[in-house]
Amino acid sequence: MEISGTTEQMLNRMIVGSWVTQAIYVAAEIGIADLLAGGPRTADELAWETGAHGASLYRVLRALASIDVFREDEAGRFSLTPVGKLLASDAPGSKRSLARMAGAEFYRSWGGLLSSVETGAAAFDKVFGTPFFHYMSANPDRWRIYDDAMTGIHDSETVPVLDAYDFAPFRTIVDVGGGNGLALAAVLRRHPMARGVLFDLPPVAERAREVVGGCDVSDRCDFVGGDFFDSVPSSGDAYLLRHVIHDWDDGEAVAILRNCRDAMRRGGKVLVVETVIPSG
Known part of the structure; x- marks a missing residue:
């Protein structure tokens, strides 16, 4: 069977999809969309406001701009796209909390999928040493983020x-x-x-x-x-x-x-x- 370039590219995107998850998670975790809601900013300005490393943050923002989460202008300032606006905390149907969970607890537990397939046991239990809802009960701050994430989906x-x-x-x-x-x-x-x-x-x-x-x-x-x-x-x-x-x-x-x-x-x-x- 001959594999076309388009097919290969599609599979490549699937394989490295976790890169996108983590880039969006970083932006959500440090509140980039909330800051950009006040107007365009450079990576250095955002780094100063968030305590991030400027050059590293710039690379993440450029990566996200390439998939239309943010937009970069000729002056190197970043602004929100319609997609990026959904990462703002106060956006209707905000996805910020979902991104914060997807890049943290969800991300780690998906890393245990092979174990689940081999044993039939929940990956989260293996990775975190306790069932999901027990973990949430012991970590009310994370439960609030999870609850907000589910609200963003269900709304x-x-x-x-x-x-x-x-x-x-x-x-x-x-x-x-x-x-x-x-x-x-x-x-x-x-x-x-x-x-x-x-x-x-x-x-x-x-x-x-x-x-x-x-x-x-x-x-x-x-x-x-x-x-x-x-x-x-x-x-x-x-x-x-x-x-x-x-x-x-x-x-x-x-x-x-x-x-x-x-x-x-x-x-x-x-x-x-x-x-x-x-x-x-």
């Missing part, structure tokens, strides 16, 4: 989910593993006759209480901390699991779904929102 899908599925028949919607509660708040805002229950690990549920507390739907939302392997709040007629099931093996996934089934009212539904790989 973009909330409206399509609401448009695609009719929540109107439900009076009590339990968001299992609901994170900061903003997605549940969006559901309640769309359906003013419904009540919601945000269920997650205790520290996450408390943060959700703070986040949703100032929203216009806070009087229709309860916040419950717990472990969905033990039980979930009862008497809901819809149990929403957004990007929860994929975190667990088949046996654990069945346990979560069974707990939802056992807790729901007769005729209730379990609604699963997941990213699915096409067949074939």
Whole structure:
């Protein structure tokens, strides 16, 4: 089989994709997009503001400019592109926290993929010496970044989910593993006759209480901390699991779904929102 130059280049880009991940991570970690939101700056100016090494930072910024994350002008000043704007902390649907996780914990755990394939055990557990959510519980600052990262992913899908599925028949919607509660708040805002229950690990549920507390739907939302392997709040007629099931093996996934089934009212539904790989 003859391999074309285009095919080879495509594979090369795949093989070295981690380089891009790390370059974006560096820019996100030291807050480059937040600084550039105030206007164009040179690499030396950015290095002074971040405490970075100027020449090294310049190389990273030029690499990112080559893939349209930033833009460099003739005076050597960098500015934000539409892609780069998404790395700003206050951007709608910001990807900064996702980049900070992707270049740190996620990056290291993907390095253990071979071990997972050989043993069937979770790579994160091997690399960090503890399961993912135990690690997060012990590192609340990282959990906040992770929660923000998941919000950046889920925000973009909330409206399509609401448009695609009719929540109107439900009076009590339990968001299992609901994170900061903003997605549940969006559901309640769309359906003013419904009540919601945000269920997650205790520290996450408390943060959700703070986040949703100032929203216009806070009087229709309860916040419950717990472990969905033990039980979930009862008497809901819809149990929403957004990007929860994929975190667990088949046996654990069945346990979560069974707990939802056992807790729901007769005729209730379990609604699963997941990213699915096409067949074939």
